[in-house]
Amino acid sequence: MNMLEVKNLSKVLGERQVLENMSLSVQQGEILFVLGRSGVGKSVLLKTIVGLIHQDKGEVWIDGEKTHPERELAMVAVRRQCGLVFQSPALFDSMTVKENLIFGDEDKARHISATMAWLKLPEKILNFYPSELSFGFQKKVSLLRTLLSNPKYLLFDEPTTGLDPVTTNLVNDVIRDCAKARNMGCLVVSHDLQSAYHLADRIVLIDQGKIALSGTPSNFKESDYPLAVAFRKGTINFAEGY
Amino acid sequence: MRNNEQRVLFLGFEALLSPIRLFATSCRVLVFSIVNIRLHGREITNQMFESAVLSLPIILFSLTIVSLMSILEFSWHMKLVLKQDALVPGFSMVLMVREVAPVVTAMLLTSRVGASIAAELGFMKVTEQLDQLKLLSVSEVEYLVIPRWVGCVFASITLTLASLVTSICVSTGIASRFMNYQPHEFFNTLFVFTKAFDLGGGLLKAFCFGTIIPFVSCVCGLSCQGGSRGVGQAATRAVVQSCLFIIFADFFLSYWLWTF
């Protein structure tokens, strides 16, 4: 079965139950948007999938095989299949852009030009250091680095936050291409409702560590779940505990 | 109250054990990477340059002042008691080789290199660069810790030797200028008490200190939490803990090598 599955994932961080019995799945070629308020645990969810944070309970299955986050060596294969684009650019600041891109696998150099053209990045930035680039460019380079390793599943942590509308559209197009033209499974964590309506095959809404709503974009538009209503209106009814 | 004491005790043990644990892991990874020829050569030469060459001016300057002071101080004491200072070169050389050169070099390396290691790794931790390293399946021990270890050991040993040479030159100069020694006469009496074993002991100390600094600093950096404040605290902890470790190690090594 070609899909990424999360089954009953739970995680306590500090005093807080950040994830509670969370289950979801992404198939190859599918785009799943995960929405939720800031601090609800979306980034923790993505990091748990690739084993950067170890879950207290629950399992992650990739293509019908269970992952073992406690075994670092076994996670190498998992991380090759699952690319994660961090919320922050997370570029190595002691290396140039090019060194960042080929770090860990020199073979990636062959695909740099084509992928840069896809992301509309000028080749001259290859010799720049990350600190010489704007935040938007750094985010694009970070996306480029993940795309170069050509994973089967792509996890995006707020890929368009902080980008101008033109770049946002470009990144959205890239996500669509990844899923539809390259048959990758895309799990996108985002706050951007318009992108979600535009791209998502399914939307999952996380509320207080649990999945509150799961369905198509039109399901989400019609839902009268308070947080979904709040997301659509952009205001929150604090009396209801949000 | 009791809980607090246990917590402090636990943290103390953690501070002691974590560097030792990282050291054990690094030895294993080092053997593994040598066998698989997977050493990060460029990173290692970078670290050697950063630790040794860039620390050279400050260490030579400080050692010049220290050896100058020790010669003048020794001379004053000897004149006070023995009414002559003929043995100053011999005594000061023993002190230099056994203690001053390795320890002062290590302390200065700690404040320059140890703090920078902790701050750099701490910053990498809080900006998720370490997570990215894991995602790329690059071992942080192999890529970050081992090059710093090699760099620090290299720096500690070469700088100790360089500071010995400096101190010989400086003390000969001082003695002939201010203490009515002939340069060759002073030079000849320098080594009357110093044996090859002393030099070996001094270099063994340099090796140990050069190992302590990167491991303590790496542990502080890798366990850093929070934002810029966490990075600052990691750097402070690295310097304080490395200095304490070095002082303890110096005592035990001196006792074992020369008193025991």
Ligand SMILES: Nc1ncnc2c1ncn2[C@@H]1O[C@H](COP(=O)(O)OP(=O)(O)OP(=O)(O)O)[C@@H](O)[C@H]1O
């Ligand atoms: N390493 C950690 N140690 C302790 N608590 C943590 C850690 N990482 C995250 N948390 C906590 O987990 C919760 C969820 O954090 P997370 O970063 O996943 O939020 P998020 O949904 O991604 O928010 P945002 O949309 O703002 O990025 C937060 O309350 C945070 O304080």
Ligand SMILES: [Mg+2]
């Ligand atoms: Mg987040």
